[in-house]
Amino acid sequence: MIMGVSTQLLKEDITFFQVSQQWPQGTKGSNFSCTRCHNTYTHRNTLLRHMRFECGVEPQFECPICYKRARHKFHLISHMRRHTRL
Structure with a gap:
């Protein structure tokens, strides 16, 4: 643990950042899918919020x-x- 943060969370955050950089910024009508639970969202920001606060997070x-x-x-x-x- 580094300053109260587990290394597993750090690895997941790095993976999340790398995957999020691959998505196009301004695509309308696209479905963005969560790599962990496969929920789909129409907006990239909604998916990013889901991954940061909801999916697999207490x-x-x-x-x-x-x-x-x-x-x-x-x-x-x-x-x-x-x-x-x-």
């Missing part, structure tokens, strides 16, 4: 009140609004 954002975890910060923010309504 949810990293945690509610400080009930400790529920979310994969995206905007999901956590909407969840935390429910606590304030109570």
Whole structure:
């Protein structure tokens, strides 16, 4: 582990970066497919977000009140609004 980051995660991040560099930037109507789970997306940025935060990654954002975890910060923010309504 290097400064709290496992070498496996570093290897996956390098592989992710190398694969993402091979995709064309401005292709409309193309399907971009995840190399890990084979989900397809119509936009390159959506696939990159999926690979970075969702596919094979534990949810990293945690509610400080009930400790529920979310994969995206905007999901956590909407969840935390429910606590304030109570």
